Amino acid sequence: MNLLIVEPGEMTRSGDVMLTDGRSAHLRTVLKVALGQTVRVGLLDGPFGVGVVTAVGDDGVGLRCSFEPAAPPLPRVDLMLALPRPKVLRRLWAQVAALGVGRIILTNAARVERNYFDTHVLTPACYRPLLLEGLQQARDTRLPAVSVHRQFRRLIEDELDGLSDATLRLVAHPTAAAAAAVLARERPDGRILLAVGPEGGWNDYELTLLQHHGFTRVGMGARTLRTDTACIALLSLVHDAGEVG
Amino acid sequence: MNLLIVEPGEMTRSGDVMLTDGRSAHLRTVLKVALGQTVRVGLLDGPFGVGVVTAVGDDGVGLRCSFEPAAPPLPRVDLMLALPRPKVLRRLWAQVAALGVGRIILTNAARVERNYFDTHVLTPACYRPLLLEGLQQARDTRLPAVSVHRQFRRLIEDELDGLSDATLRLVAHPTAAAAAAVLARERPDGRILLAVGPEGGWNDYELTLLQHHGFTRVGMGARTLRTDTACIALLSLVHDAGEVG
Numbered sequence: 001m002n003l004l005i006v007e008p009g010e011m012t013r014s015g016d017v018m019l020t021d022g023r024s025a026h027l028r029t030v031l032k033v034a035l036g037q038t039v040r041v042g043l044l045d046g047p048f049g050v051g052v053v054t055a056v057g058d059d060g061v062g063l064r065c066s067f068e069p070a071a072p073p074l075p076r077v078d079l080m081l082a083l084p085r086p087k088v089l090r091r092l093w094a095q096v097a098a099l100g101v102g103r104i105i106l107t108n109a110a111r112v113e114r115n116y117f118d119t120h121v122l123t124p125a126c127y128r129p130l131l132l133e134g135l136q137q138a139r140d141t142r143l144p145a146v147s148v149h150r151q152f153r154r155l156i157e158d159e160l161d162g163l164s165d166a167t168l169r170l171v172a173h174p175t176a177a178a179a180a181a182v183l184a185r186e187r188p189d190g191r192i193l194l195a196v197g198p199e200g201g202w203n204d205y206e207l208t209l210l211q212h213h214g215f216t217r218v219g220m221g222a223r224t225l226r227t228d229t230a231c232i233a234l235l236s237l238v239h240d241a242g243e244v245g
Numbered sequence: 246m247n248l249l250i251v252e253p254g255e256m257t258r259s260g261d262v263m264l265t266d267g268r269s270a271h272l273r274t275v276l277k278v279a280l281g282q283t284v285r286v287g288l289l290d291g292p293f294g295v296g297v298v299t300a301v302g303d304d305g306v307g308l309r310c311s312f313e314p315a316a317p318p319l320p321r322v323d324l325m326l327a328l329p330r331p332k333v334l335r336r337l338w339a340q341v342a343a344l345g346v347g348r349i350i351l352t353n354a355a356r357v358e359r360n361y362f363d364t365h366v367l368t369p370a371c372y373r374p375l376l377l378e379g380l381q382q383a384r385d386t387r388l389p390a391v392s393v394h395r396q397f398r399r400l401i402e403d404e405l406d407g408l409s410d411a412t413l414r415l416v417a418h419p420t421a422a423a424a425a426a427v428l429a430r431e432r433p434d435g436r437i438l439l440a441v442g443p444e445g446g447w448n449d450y451e452l453t454l455l456q457h458h459g460f461t462r463v464g465m466g467a468r469t470l471r472t473d474t475a476c477i478a479l480l481s482l483v484h485d486a487g488e489v490g
Contacts, residue, residue, distance in 0.1 A: 095473075138468035139467065181426075223383040226340070229344065232474060232477045232478060233480075235478075237482065240426050240466070240482050
């Protein structure tokens with residue numbers, strides 16, 4: 001945990017919070033905080049700040065928090081992902097949040113198995129703590145918005161424009177020649193929507209529909225990667241292209 | 246499985262092989278091959294080729310293989326990784342092999358827990374099938390060489406030059422300003438040795454020793470990633486830098 005995230009509803013108006021969950025255990029057993037010590041904090045979906053330890057005891061750790069005036073910018077990437085196997089998705093939540101995405105759009109596709117939608121991994125009770133874990137690892141406060149879409153065509157035709165304001169839309173496709181990083185570098189200011197298909201890939205109908213809605217196909221060289229590896233790899237490439245220019 | 250890998254010892258001199266393991270099951274139940282059909286094959290650590298189905302039955306699938314004259318080049322990256330938790334390492338084997346590395350050098354470090362060395366995840370019986378899975382996913386034939394080193398200083402001072410011929414040595418460090426992709430692009434021809442530390446990072450002694458042995462520190466922007474995410478992200482960036490120039 002490299003940043004301790006506090007939620008607005010947990011705090012008094014003066015910025016006092018009493019932590020009693022895993023965060024308090026982390027402060028006491030890993031950071032071994034003492035009264036008066038300061039720790040880095042972040043307000044969920046808000047600014048970074050500092051917390052002064054006001055209490056340490058068996059019933060929790062108290063902090064008085066103060067924050068910078070402005071929140072960090074939204075990550076420049078939104079991720080549209082064909083729903084992967086629950087086991088894979090469970091591993092991805094924290095990693096995707098750590099890499100930084102504004103929104104996670106989970107969608108059906110021809111090669112997505114229907115029963116993937118019936119998993120508790122798609123419930124906020126499961127994924128919200130994992131997203132928070134990723135934010136606290138990467139020192140970000142921006143909780144990705146999550147939406148789940150069972151109808152691919154309706155998502156692309158009717159809903160997508162309202163979900164993501166990205167001006168560059170990229171779809172990962174193993175045989176595509178264009179490189180994601182090159183396209184991302186050409187558009188240093190805009191936000192990017194990155195679509196990653198199911199194991200087995202998008203089918204022709206899906207690729208055509210995506211193309212008709214502004215998606216450019218991008219590849220990753222000669223190698224075909226598993227969905228989860230491809231997600232991490234492409235998010236890294238797109239973020240890096242934004243940072244190194 | 247996007248490439249079926251055959252090992253030299255499995256084949257007769259005429260290129261005939263009878264598969265009876267998971268590969269045969271994949272050919273029969275996923276690809277549903279028929280007599281005379283061809284499938285893409287690769288010779289482990291050798292060239293790509295084509296296999297003609299010569300037998301399909303309950304006892305396995307027979308192929309007659311022929312190969313291109315030359316093997317694909319060794320991946321341009323070697324990975325030196327402070328030994329992660331067994332659970333994390335188990336997940337990494339296939340992903341690292343899919344991304345492509347010539348060699349995986351696993352090392353001790355001050356922040357590596359000693360009992361991590363006592364896991365069966367470090368035995369070839371565990372990792373070799375996972376590496377092969379990664380190669381078959383990514384269509385590569387080059388099995389990464391693996392070595393495990395309990396003494397960090399001896400590894401860096403005495404053994405490393407013999408293990409990796411990389412001319413560019415990079416060590417990931419969260420606060421470093423240099424970007425891995427930029428340095429990799431400046432050295433388009435050479436091989437690269439990438440060092441990724443333990444959760445909690447390299448300590449000062451380790452960073453200094455690495456620096457004295459030619460390692461340049463590279464960062465990944467403001468975010469601190471988990472070891473496994475950082476591995477995948479950095480391997481992607483370095484490979485992409487080699488491909489898009």
